[in-house]
Amino acid sequence: MKTHVALPVSQRLSQARRRSLVLALAGGAALASLSARAQPAPGKGDILIGRSTALSGGMAPFLAPIHEGQDAAVEDANAKGGIGGRKIRLVTLDDGFDPRRTLENARQLSEKEGVLALLGVSGTSQVMALLPYLVQAKLPLISVYTGSPAIRAQQHPYLFTTRASYADELVKIVRNLVAVQTSRIAVAYENNDFGKLLLPLVEKTIAAEGATLAGSHAIAPTGADANDAAKALAAQKPQAVLLVAAGPPVVAYVRANRAHLGVPVYTLSLGAGSAVLKALGDDARGLAVARTGPSPTKPTIALTRDFQASMKRHDKPVDYDRYTGYMDARVLIEGLRAAGPGVTRASLVQAMEGLGNLDLGGYSYQFSPQNHHGSNYVDIAVVGSGGVYRQ
Known part of the structure; x- marks a missing residue:
């Protein structure tokens, strides 16, 4: 997630949007080079779904x-017969939260493993x-764990998201703060692409x-300089801090905020998962988090x-993180069911687009x-006592 790009934030965001605008032109000739396994025979064997994720590195415990x-x-779906008798099988590769490895894994999953x-x-x-x-590759991607505007600049033909x-999230957080007469807001943001692209x-x-x-202040992805950030923001006398970070720096900053500011901290959905709450212990009490799904405990x-x-x-355990993964897999499963046991990549895309109002049981997409x-x-x-969320 670290970067050494020196371009201004606004220019990088503009470039990310331009990249999204030309995605539709990227296909074509290169597809002919894909192996035969990239287009598995419909209706036979397990339905293979690829998962490139961090099984190692700093983000692994959080995911x-x-x-x-x-x-x-x-x-659960397989225990009920899968998709027309076909089992769903997740094929998982470790990317260590490295974008280059994520792309390498996607190629392997698509071209060698033949995932759908x-x-x-x-x-x-x-x-x-x-x-x-x-x-x-004409390869669908169902559900991502980023709400970045860069990936939403234009609708992508093979990307389907399941989260706000x-x-x-930011509108909800700021409106909540304004509603309780908290109008002077400082921002602590992670010093990488994620934080820099979101700051504007x-x-x-x-x-x-x-x-x-x-005021605003950057925090290293390791959180090593969180105390410096908290002290710098304290000098600006904010009424609350909006924390734009994920993983280790969240733990470090929340503790630094308690030591040097003592004002409420609000953060995005991916900023306060179960691993963060466990690491913070009692220091998590009072942390306000934007949640993009219903409460897992009610x-x-x-x-x-x-x-x-x-x-x-x-x-x-029952918690937001496991509920997130559960819900997102349920959306994929409904797409597969709509496509039927002879599902292909193309028919899955068509089925996802045809889901319309998808009600999974009181919660709709x-x-x-x-x-x-x-x-x-x-x-x-x-977050209340014992790391338990209260609405």
Whole structure:
């Protein structure tokens, strides 16, 4: 996730959007070089779904619960007969959260393993690295763990998202702060592509919602300089801090904020998973998080009850991360069911676009040929005692 690019933030975001605009031109001649296994025979054997993710490195512990939720949903579907008698099998490769390895893995999964689709790629740089190849290979990607506006600049023919964008999350956070008379907001952002690309959007959202930017400060992806960031922001006298980071720097900054500011911290959905809460312990209390799905602990809808029962069967904890993975795999499974046992890459894309209003049991998505981004749902949850969220 680290970068040494020195271009201005606005120019990099513009370049990312331009790359998205020309994706449709990237396919064609290169597809002929794909191996025969890249187009598996329809209706035979297991349905192979590729998963390139961090099984090693700093982000691995933060993504592991999401994988467990995905695995549980797939195992549950297979126990009920799979897709017309065909089992779904996840083929997983470690990318160490490195965009270059993510692309290499996608090529291997597509051209050597013959997967039908990819599931749940994490990271803005990782997804951006994949987008041209998805067109070339005509390979669907269902669900990603980034809400970056760069991947939504124009609808991609093979990308389907299941979570609200960061823009949706930021609007919800800032409106919540303004509603409670907190209008002077500082920003602590991760010093990499993720944080730098989002900073202008954060600044724009704060201004649009009638709040004031008290100041901003970068944090190293390791979180090593979190105390310096907290001290610098304290000098600006903010009423709250909006934290744009994921993984280790979240833990470091929340603790530094307690030591040097003592004001509320709000963060994006991927910023406060179960591994972060476990690492923070009692220091997590009061952390406010944008959540892009319903509460996993309140069995008020059928989907949540299904999830809780699944976690009980698989002996896994009930939390937002596992619920995220579970829900996203359920969307993929519904797409496969709609395509039928003879599913191909092309028919899966068509089936996903034809899902329309997809209700998984009290929680709905909207997909169509004109809309590949299935949800814009955002809520704010606050961490209470024992690391348990309260709405």
